[in-house]
Amino acid sequence: MSQQENRMNIAGTPGAPALRQTLGTVQLWGIAVGLVISGEYFGWSYGWASAGTLGFAVTAIFIALMYTCFIFSFTELTTAIPQAGGPFAYSRRAFGATGGYLAGAATLIEFVFAPPAIALAIGSYLNVQFPELNPKWIAVGAYLVFMTLNIAGVQLAATFELLITVLAIGELLVFMGVVSPGFSMANFVRGGWAGQDAFSTAAIPGMLAAIPFAIWFFLAIEGVAMAAEEAKNPRRSIPIAYIAGILTLVVLAIGVMVFAGGVGDWTKLSNINDPLPQAMKAIVGADSGWLHMLVWLGLFGLVASFHAIILGYSRQIFALAREGFLPRRLATIHPRFRTPHLAVLAGGVVGIAAIFSDQWVSFGGQTLTANIVTMSVFGAITMYIVSMLSLFKLRRSEPDLVRPWRAPGYPWVPGFAVMAALVCLVTMVYYNFLIFCVYLGLLAAGYAMLLLSRGKPAATPAVETI
Template identity: 30%
Template sequence: MSAQPHQLARRLGTADAVVVGLGSMIGAGVFVAFAPAARVAGSGLLLGLAVAAVVAYCNATSSARLAARYPASGGTYVYGRERLGPFWGYLAGWGFVVGKTASCAAMALTVVVYAAPGLGQPWRSLLAVLVVAALTGLNYRGVQRSARATAVLVTVSLLVLAAAVTAMVVAGDLSTQRLAPFPKTSPLGVLEAAGLLFFAFAGYARIATLGEEVRDPARTIPRAIPIALGIVLAVYAVLAVVLLLQLGPAALATTADPVAQAVAGTGWSGLVPAVRAGAALAALGALLALVLGVSRTVFAMARDGHLPRPLAAVHPRFAVPHRAELAVGVAVAILVSFADLRGTIGFSAFAVLTYYAIANASAWTLGGNRIVPAIGLAGCTLLAFSLPLSSVVTGAGVLVAGAAAYALRRRTHS
């Protein structure tokens, strides 16, 4: 089956789409976002998780409605363009590309940190570059191969997490006394934690960005998004509870590997190497799905002329946007040499919350029930500006730079 020069082939079913969403979220949330969220909210982490889940539900509902109407690659880049105008679509796409490219770098470094914890620079960056190159090569070979690989990684990760939870429940020392008031717990801390934890839920966007490669998208995407989000929410909620009961908010806030540390304190400490391996695989799955989604948004923006048009080429054999995939892979490989794992979380969250704010505003224009997109828009705005000041300033600066580039392009082409 061949695709047109600027058209992708529809090869993914509902199960494939769900797996892509799961792969994007599991690695990002469980092993990366919990510690910084606990640092600002303590035991209020659970409330922050609930707030993030409500906003994510609204965003998912709005995205599903829009994806059914506009089943094309690019996600909110397409929805904003069609419902609000070219600038808002461009701003959504720009925010997604820069925010998620930084997240790709963070996930690549996470793989290396868990797989080879004692490795120093420059070997850590070199190994991260090799990881990015391998996954870019896998994506290049076709979206179905990527989906199958993600399915394997997600399955292994979920099995390891299930074993970790079992170890804490059966052989651990769970105690509600560890949930004592945390010095930094406050309403603002909870909102900041919710903003950071939103980073962990944002992976379902990958399902929408694959709209041109999903069979029967009007039916498949609205089904896949809530399924993936529901599974991840259940996993996150269970893990958050047992981690707080096993470690306590103070210890959770200061450890870079909370799941492994929690298991190390149980009678089943022999599982720690498996947990570390599971963490590396989960981050690998998240990176695979992230590169997949970012390249599709780059493809859509290039097809419309907002990025270099050669990036809109589709491989004649594999039916994938191969030049966009290579460009994203190169950008991520460059970033891993200086990216900060925790610093990228806030920046990515701000950029993606902007992306979803535009998605909710776009869904508002569809009519019908406007309560969900209204809550989603308000929630995205509130959480975005509740993030650490450095994340807000950096994120806003990058969005302004993108808007300036858009204005310059419009002026030179008018």
């Protein structure tokens, strides 16, 4: 099969815009880890506030098992249907337009709302060094810089992503090494069940409420699926990237959580955006060069995820628009850079609006970052459920579909993934009902617009000639 024919097959529609296939296995691993690694730097510590360190550890282990089962199963879909739409493409093939919309819209909410939370954390990290700077305006500046880099070309973006991901991993290892002399397991376990008795039923509500923040440890790793259309050999490289990526992240999550919680009073880290610099400050002091190094190099982890998720949301917008689920103009490809530049910009507009949303909306007394994280997680959990159901459906409806990778332990491994995701969804609705209502409102509004647009003449988008 020629490269042009392969692109037509991936895109699904002859003559539809196609992305350039340039990404190798190591770059895909960099994207897989980079998408998530900011979750090791912030966000997860909010779970300590409700569950304590030990209660949250139990929650995190459950979520890590769910993600491991999910990734081993999701890889079957990604390698069998390597399209930029990822979950949208799988669910549409399994359940038609409605299923495709649900998965696509949920994924879009996940990937559009994750970057503003990360951008705010970037602002908080830089605010440590420059207190006079407003973290929100730093976040806006981050959007402008990394949207530009994503538009400039996927090969450049992926190479940059790999570099900063490796640096971010190194920085997390440095953090563990620097704080290790002051580590005490007694600190980590003190009040570790949020004031409740160990393994008592009274500790369970806090552990359940912490689920969104445990998910933040691994959120968005599935975004590699949205780069599948740009991979040189997706059926070989994606399984390697996914499996190596999830193993890397599990090890880092455990290390960061344990070392940060063992350096002093962990309750002081449970409601802030920069727990690692504050944990290190307790060991080396506010004027230490190690602390300044962590603040600056710690930005690599945040930037890695921020940059990679911009790549992810732009491909999701591109795929939905290419199939008419969003305005087709958003599927326009830049003539020089061969990237979906309008999709990059559209997601950025929504993200920047979310950064300033606390000026007119607030939910449940949580911080803006916590609310944005929760909204993103609602989208992720919905997508996980629909994707696993698509796996089961396609196994029955298309038994002859070429599957370079098959989910191990089928049906038990994907079955556990979908059941665990359902537990997460029910729990999150209970503890975050107002945010869930907003989430449902976004899904309903998008579906109404889709129904209203049906019957209009379809036009295949073209490469923009500017």
